[in-house]
Each structure stands twice: as C-alpha cells, then as structure tokens.
Amino acid sequence: MHRLLDLLERLERGIDAVIQPAVFAAMAALIAVITLQIVSRVFFTAVGWTEEVARFLLVWITFLGATVAFRRGRHIAVTFVIDALPERLQRHARILAMVAGLAFLIALAVIGQRYMQAQSFQKSASLRLSMTWVYAVIPLSAVVMGSYALIDVIRLLVRGSPVASSVDDEGDSPS
Template sequence: MAALIGVITLQIVSRTLFTAVGWTEEVARFLLVWITFLASTLAFQRGRHIAVTFVVDALPARLAQLARIAAVLVALGFMLALVVIGYRYMQVQSFQRSASLRLSMTYVYAVIPISAAIMAWYALIDAIELIVKGPQAADTGSSTAEEPPP
C-alpha cells in the first residue's frame, strides 16, 4: 500500500511539475491488483466475505456444523481449482510483456495462484477446526475468523 501511494504521488508530482513518468500508471495498476488479491485472503481468514447465514443459523447445532463443513469444503475445492487454473493462466501469459516496463506478465498473474493457495490453507484450517471442535465451532466460528486483539 505504501508503494502504491508512493507511485501515485510520483505520478501526480511528475505530471504537475515535470514531464509525466510513463511507468507509474502501469506499476500502480499492478500494485492495485496485488493488493486486491492479497486483501481478499485477509478477508477470507477473518470471515469477512459476504455470506448469507440465516438458514444455517436456524438449523440445530449438529446440522449447522455439517452445513458449515460442507461450505468450507466447497470453498476449499474452489480455491484448489483456482490454484491450478491460475498457475496454468500464468504459464499461458508468460510470453506477454507489460507495455512500458517490459515486465513479464507472469509476475502480475502470479498473485492468482498465490492468493488462492493461502485461502485454501485457511479453508483447510477452518474445516479441521469445525470437525475437531464439533457443534461448538459452528456456534462460535473458527479461530481464524476472529479479529486480532486491539
């Protein structure tokens, strides 16, 4: 985030006072993509993604636990598929170069399988906690979804 702020500041200052630095817009775009994907892993870990839980919340504890386990396993499967698809996409785009920096787009697209692997790890931890803790975990949520202490 600090790098993104620095690059955008450089872009504004260079456009206002000098000739615009051409690579700043491209770097800012790539940094924003990386920040978005990495922030999504943090949101996933803390349970901050959008979820409709009123049906699961209305179920008895044991059924709610099974529903949460099923949901986490579906998310885990999706993330594992995204790791594979993201890696393949990275390979397909490896010949492509960015316009101004001539940077291999592999580095830009690498965030897809990286963030998916991190989220898959968090989903695996959540699934294990739901299985080990039993119905209590369905009531309280997993420890990975808790906010850090202030």
C-alpha cells in the same frame, strides 16, 4: 489431532504475519506511485511507468488483501439459513460450505496457474516485466485461502467451531 490443529494454526498465523505487512507495504507503495504520477503530470513531464506499477500493485493488493479478509471471516456471507438450523446441522452445513469453497479455491489455483503460464511470454509495456509475476498472485492467493479453508474444516471437525481457541493481536478471531 489437536496437536496437528495447533501446528496448522501456528502456520496460519505465520503466513498471515507475512501477508498482512506485505499488503500494507504495497498500499503505501501504491500511494507513493500515484502521488508521483500526479505530481509529475502537473509540474513536470509524466513518468510513464507509474500507471503500470499502480495497476500491478492494485492487483496484488486485491488478491493478498482477500487472503487477509478470508482468514478473519470478513468476506460477505449470507448465513441466515445456516443460523436457522439446529446446532448439529449447522456444523455439517458449515463443513459443506467450506468444502465447496475449498473446491472453488483449488479450481482457481489450477486455472490461475494455467493462465500465468499462458501469459509467461508476454512482457509489460513500460517495465518489460514478465507478466508471470503479475499473474502469480492468483494461484498464490488461492492456495493460501485454500489452506485457510482446510484448516477451518479441520478446526470444525476437531473442536466443533470454525473459530480458533486463541485470538490475534488485533483482537480479531482468525477465521
């Protein structure tokens, strides 16, 4: 079981190693697009597609950034009830909370997939981009966060701790 967990943790780090630079690149692109929008409106004729691209980038940054935050345990959490429990019950409560979160993420992935398919006929106004690409981030991020939650549950069952034994390059714990 420890080997499986080690493999899953390597997979988790690999996925994060792809998502984190993608979020950074999308943020840089968002800054560039908004700067272009401002400059073109002030000095020239407004570039029509910049508002649409900025909106789509913000959607993708929000969802992919949520996966990065989820992996690092940076989402808001109220833990005073769990922290007040005896250590053995804390573990069970954490597992229960992670399973509930996993159930939500599975539902989000299914609903996001259905929504993505329902909007597949629609094209964006300026770019004529299929809205499938815009909405694809919803089920994608739900699946990624769900896999992180599943790895956390396995980690709790195997090691008794939701925190991985190794540390990220930035010094953050992976969960």
